[in-house]
Amino acid sequence: MLTYLWLIPLAPLAGFVLVGGLGMAGKLREPWVQRLAVLASAASFVLAVFVIADFAGGVDDYRALAEAQPSKYEVSAPGEPARFEVTPLRWMPVGDITLRGWDGDGVRQVAFSVDWTFAIDTLTAIMLLVVSGIGTLIHLYSIGYMAGEERQFRFFAYLNLFMAMMLTLVLAGNLAVLFVGWEGVGLCSYLLIGYYYRQVFDKESGLTCADAGRKAFLTNRIGDFGFLLGMLLLLLTFGTWDFSELATAINGSSAFWYGSLLLTGIGVLLFFGATGKSAQVPLYVWLPDAMAGPTPVSALIHAATMVTAGVYMLARMSALYWHSPGAMFVVAVIGCLTALLAATMGMAQYDIKKVLAYSTVSQLGFMMLGAGVGAFVAAIFHLVTHAFFKACLFLGSGSVIARCGHTNDMRLYGGLRRWMPVTYWTFLVSTLAIAGLFPLSGFMSKDEILARSLFSFRGSPVLWAFGTLAAGMTSFYMFRAVYMTFHGENRSPEHVREQLRESPTVMTSVLIILALGAASIGLLGVPAGVSRLFGVGDINWFEKVLHPVVAARGVVAAPAEGHGGEHVASAGETHHAGDAGVAEHAAETPVPPGGYLVEGAQHPSWSAEAGLFVLAFAVFFTGLGLARWAYAGPQPRAEALAPRLRFVRRLLHRKWFVDELYDRLVIRPYYALSDFFSAVDQRIVDGAVNMTAATTELSGQVLKLFGTGVVRHYALWFLAGAVLLVWMMMR
């Protein structure tokens, strides 16, 4: 079944072609558009499930096939974590390229050709499930949301195209294919954000949806520029883009590569691409404006799948990042900073989708923080859980918006609990999950990240402190949103209030599924520390499955005091050490000869674990309490506080004036520069051309004086010339 791996992205692509083509020709009526789109998405989900089932059974029986057709199939070595590659097409046979010899092997010619390879390993499997699963659910949901829209085939076609591109990205076997997917999703996000291209999205700034789409696309492109540079540098050093070959090359001479400036540079460049795609600090400005798109789009693209591409890329390139602590440190810092900054902005927004958008940016910051401190598994697990509850939140807000006359402004909501109970309960469950209540998925993944950021060798208490603060803010703004929307009296105008009622079942059923997922998914990856608190052994299935793929190898694999080598180190490193409370940062363990203590975390004492557990609860309830104090109740006290906090509120509401900053720092100088160059062009280049014309004309004027028509004058000049000639000759 594995050999049909490359069919998975093909299904939605076919869907796109069919829906788009027929829709354009006007042949498809509304129901068939929806059925076809959902069918395509579901097909990819079913195919994915079958493929993953076969993959779970191990890849050994495909080894014979791999030997038979080496160019088409490739299977990972027995010891290695399971990985199967299929190359249906030799895409770009480039021929010989010269390597700069930065990898110590000297300048040499290497045959290089880009093939269209798809690969599957546990990381891809997980992402496949997330993308195709949630994608299909959102397809279902958007049937209800888009009901009645004319020409909606365009929406479904783009959605299918997005699915195809995202699956290509996830299944990519080398950087080239990944980049195709990377650009594809960027394109689809542009198309879908700008779906309502005529509507004005943001009353204050006059930004139309089309502008928002352009903004998203441009910011992504800037990020992609960095990504492309990173790719090319990689090519020039290693001569290949294939992930497995890269990993083997780096791990092979890991002593040489550990800490090398080149790898750090490449890592930072790739991460710069990721910041564009996953909306991290420098390039996150497009995500809040991306809310201009229809809500299912926001849910699918700007919450669950596309924005996580950055994190997936980091996990995929884990071998490279393990060997460049500098790059990881950058990732961690940027991630933590984004989490904090976005959380603050989220608190002051009135548009429910903007609140969720900032929360997405903040959660992505958490994922980057996790990846930055080496907890790739925790980052991916948070990605998965976040996909569920954020999708549920977005779809919930979508149904609220649909019912409340398509306004996003929470000030016009209030007390919707009575009219929309299902939306309310699913929204509440997801909010509890995201805020990090114990049994729910949010707690499991977010707290694992926070724990790792404290105890891992790459982490530091500062990161942990800011992370926890951000977590607190998260619960505050989420409950603020809940209270403003569902509690208190209804503030929406009369005509809206009459027809307030629950969304159709097709939407609510999806909400319920997602809410259940958000609640239960956490149990798949219960962090070791937590499970130990309850005296239960390590039941972290997620860690067990995913760790080998993203584990560090070579020099970086740190055998912490005798615990065995790079084989699967069980997550539950119990370690009885010192007193309760925050385990003080263990002295930097001396670096063993040849080894760098990086990967393993220090083994937090039981009391430390307990402390963290309690702290998580405390943070959750403070956020809840504050929100309840400010916003619950008939007359929200927040308005009373407003005058005194006027400056802070305005600052946060205006998103720290970042957009204005960019405008002044980047766009204005750019215009000034172009004005300058146009002036230069006008005056110098055109000037030069006109100059030559002017000189010719001038010389014409001068020579005219000689043409007196009088023969004797001609004779005179004739003689003068003769004399000159003679003089020159005789000299």
Added chain:
Amino acid sequence: MDLFLVVATIVKVALVVVVVISAVPVLTWVERRGSAFMQLRLGPNRVGPLGLLQPLADGIKFMFKEDIVPPFVYRPFYVAAPAIAFVAALLAFAVIPFGGTLMIDGREIPLVILDLDVGVLFLLAASGMGVFGIILAGWASNNKYSMLGGLRSSAQMISYELSLGLALVSVLIYAGTLRPTEIVEQQIGGTWNVFPLFVGFVILLVSAFAETNRLPFDLPEAETELVAGYHTEYSSMKFSMFFMAEYINMITGSALVTTLFLGGYALPFQRSVFEGWLGLEGNLLAVLQLASFTLKVGFFMWLYVWVRWTLPRFRFDQLMRLGWKILIPLALVHVVWASLLVMWGVPA
């Protein structure tokens, strides 16, 4: 410098000049008597026996007539013109050989003033200069008739100079050299050029007649039309110089014809009869050669006079037509004829 050579040359020059100048009065006498004889009248017989002293009388008359120099003339050229004409005519004699070689106290003296390698060309140059005399005369006297007369005569001389030159060219081709003495020597050895190149002889003769502005080509002086042509304003001595220049031109022309075509100073059948049979050589032979040369020139002089008083005057366009459309093409053909002869190896 070889003193002997200088003295010999001076003597020769003096000899030639005296002979030629003295020949002019004789010629005038011959002309007057000849024309009279032809017109069945007596001619001058009062002054001296048979009017022999008549030319002397004319000479004296010319000498003592009042030399009127009209005020409106351009004096320098007015005065220079007759001199140029006279000198140019005389100059031609420098290259004409009139005799063999004299042996005087052991030194040979060739009876030619200047034995130039380009002798014939020198002759052409000298006759060319003659034209200036006439032109200047016409222009200097500053009146329409003399100007037109001068123009006409110079136009005539220029066109006939062409045919003269071509005729000369044919002889030079035939003879293969420009040195007059060599041409004569060839004719002594072989036949006279007049026989193989008879047409050239005729052309040269006619052109020579035209060159001297003698009847029938004497349009410029035609009394009826242009008063007296270019020398209307001249009187006494200057007029006589023109008059003498004309006669000298006649002598030069005939000398040229005799040298090129009638073997110059060559005695008829010189090799066979005189040197062979009579065994003459040295000075005696030279004197005889001189005599033969003079006789031939005399014959042509008589021919001039004879033609003048028999043929009617040409109209100017007839004159020009004869010159340009008949003589020149004929001369060109003759040049071809001469080169053919050379090609066939006819000359000795």
Added chain:
Amino acid sequence: MVGDPGPYLLLATILFVIGAFGVISRRGAITILMSIELMLNSANLALVAVSRFLPAAGQGAGIPDGQVIGFLVLAIAAAEVAVGLAIVIAMFRLRESVDVDLARLLRW
């Protein structure tokens, strides 16, 4: 026998300069033509003078080339005068005078 062409060439130069001066300073077409003849003549003089003193093939000095070229120059000069005079006559017909300054048709 003056040994080398120096003085002759100097004379040729002087004649040439006088000719050139004539061409420039005079207004009469005929005079200009004559000055041109003067210049050509001086060129001939120089040619012959130099060729006279160049070493000959055999012994002695003097090669015919100068004279041959001189001859050609003569021919060309003659042709030039012929055409020149024709032009002068044509001009005279138009302008009733041979003053060169009147021939200003080329000036716009």
Added chain:
Amino acid sequence: MTALAAVAIGVVSLQWVVLLVIAAVAIAGALVVVLHRSPVVGAMGLVTNLLCVAGIYVLLNAYFFAALQVIIYAGAVVVLITFVIMLLNLRPEARGGPGLVPIGLAVLLGLALIVVLGRPLLEFSAPTAEAVAPEFGSVRQVGEALFTEYFYPFLAVSLALLSAMVGAVLLAKRHLED
């Protein structure tokens, strides 16, 4: 007279004196051509100049060329010029030359030319000054060179002459009819 005395003393050879005299006359002739207002006088100046140059050719042993010069130049060309002068009955030029600037410039240029050419020419010395080659100046030598070494130029010149004749006839004739 001083010249004759110099010869007598034997300081300067007869040749040298004759050359000087002829040169002087030639330059005088040239100046007459250039300066005199009446064209006919100019023509006569030209004739004297040409004859003097012919004389110099004789001094240079180039007899054939001297004869040629006299026949073609003096005999035909100048006669033609004089002929045209008379035909057009040209008045002497009015006074008032072309103004100072051209004359000044011309004089200047002339002097410059003399200076430029003068110095090297005087220094120019032929390798040997010994007697003239036997055949030099003879018709045979020039004729032979003309028809062998310079045959093509000879043809070219004949063509030039032909075209000149045709041109002259065309230019002049057309106007003579009216």
